[in-house]
Amino acid sequence: MEQKVKARTKKLEESQEKLRQQNIQLKELDKKKNDFITMAAHELKTPLVSIYGYVDYFLMAYQDDLNPDMKRDLKIVQRNIERLRNYMNQLLDVMKIDESKMRLNKTYTNINELIKKCVKELGYLVKKKNHTIYLNLEDSIILNIDSGRIFQVISNLLSNAIKFTAEGGQIIIEIEKKNSQIIVKIKDNGIGIKKENLENIFEKFESFDPNIDNYPRERGTGLGLYISKGIIEAHGGEITAFSEGEGKGSTFTFSLPL
Numbered sequence: 411m412e413q414k415v416k417a418r419t420k421k422l423e424e425s426q427e428k429l430r431q432q433n434i435q436l437k438e439l440d441k442k443k444n445d446f447i448t449m450a451a452h453e454l455k456t457p458l459v460s461i462y463g464y465v466d467y468f469l470m471a472y473q474d475d476l477n478p479d480m481k482r483d484l485k486i487v488q489r490n491i492e493r494l495r496n497y498m499n500q501l502l503d504v505m506k507i508d509e510s511k512m513r514l515n516k517t518y519t520n521i522n523e524l525i526k527k528c529v530k531e532l533g534y535l536v537k538k539k540n541h542t543i544y545l546n547l548e549d550s551i552i553l554n555i556d557s558g559r560i561f562q563v564i565s566n567l568l569s570n571a572i573k574f575t576a577e578g579g580q581i582i583i584e585i586e587k588k589n590s591q592i593i594v595k596i597k598d599n600g601i602g603i604k605k606e607n608l609e610n611i612f613e614k615f616e617s618f619d620p621n622i623d624n625y626p627r628e629r630g631t632g633l634g635l636y637i638s639k640g641i642i643e644a645h646g647g648e649i650t651a652f653s654e655g656e657g658k659g660s661t662f663t664f665s666l667p668l
Contacts, residue, residue, distance in 0.1 A: 455498055462491045500633045504614065508639030513555040514644055521592060521666075522547045524557055525583055528564045535572045539579070546584040551592060553666055555645060560666070563638040563649075567596045567662045570634070574660070575600030590668050591647070597661040603653040611651050612639045642666070 465488050468482065476484070506512040529536075529543055536543055571581045572599065575598045584595040615632035635651075642649040642664045649664040 413492060417642075441511060444486050450542055455495060457497050458491055458498075462488060462495075465491070500637060503637045503640070504633055507637065507644075512640060512644045514559060516554050516556050519555050519557040519560075520553070521551045521553050521560075521585065521594070525585070525594070528561055528568060529583070532565065532568055532572065536581075537571065539575070539577045541572060541575060541578070542580050544580065546582065548585050548587060551585070551587070552605045553592060553668065555666060556641075559641045559646070563641050563664065564594070564596075566634045566638050571596055571598040571600065571660070571662075574598065587668070588665075590666045592668060593663060593665050595661055595663045597659065599659040602656045602658040603651065603660050604656060608651060608653060611635055612649070638664075 425515050432509040465484050469476070469484055469488075473481070493601065503512070525545070526545070529545070568581070568583070575581065580599050582597045584593075584597070586593050612635050615637045639649050647665040649662070651660065651662050
């Protein structure tokens, strides 16, 4: 009996050691994968910047010599280069978040002005869909944040609200102080989110098509909300999503410490 127990114990220890070694190997493979993606993204960005620059130069230097079709085609090239560059930046952000290497360049920033700036920059999209944006902001609130990163979060949430709200919709951006935190809410009366999608909405590559009329069929990268979550958590805050279901709008809320 004692020998059987010893044999089983030995077998269990061997299995645990095997699992431990496999786990080490998986972590090493994952690191190599991340290192490769990071290196590839950095290497690809350099020629893209050069190509974009040359296209921009041709559009400016030869604008009187280019016919309308050539100008249109060159602008299409520029837009696609910009899409590729944005996607690679997203991949780099994901790698930083996964490895807890996201560095914040914090400065004292007026969060209200940051929100207004974002609304202004996305004004062309708001106008295109004839949306109405309501701002319900507190008095001047100064936070010690990475303004570029928080702008990235607000821009992502607001652009999603614009995209997933039918023409003539309403978007409300609210900010309030609660205990030792600032709470920012971006609420729309758009297509809403199914419960099953809501549960995984901040996961990597999570993208869904609700198959509703007037919904733009192009799918995103599925990285925007994952990156937004990583940025907010790096600031010591929290981000959540709420919806009562399809056709009932969505509310995204994030907090930042005072």
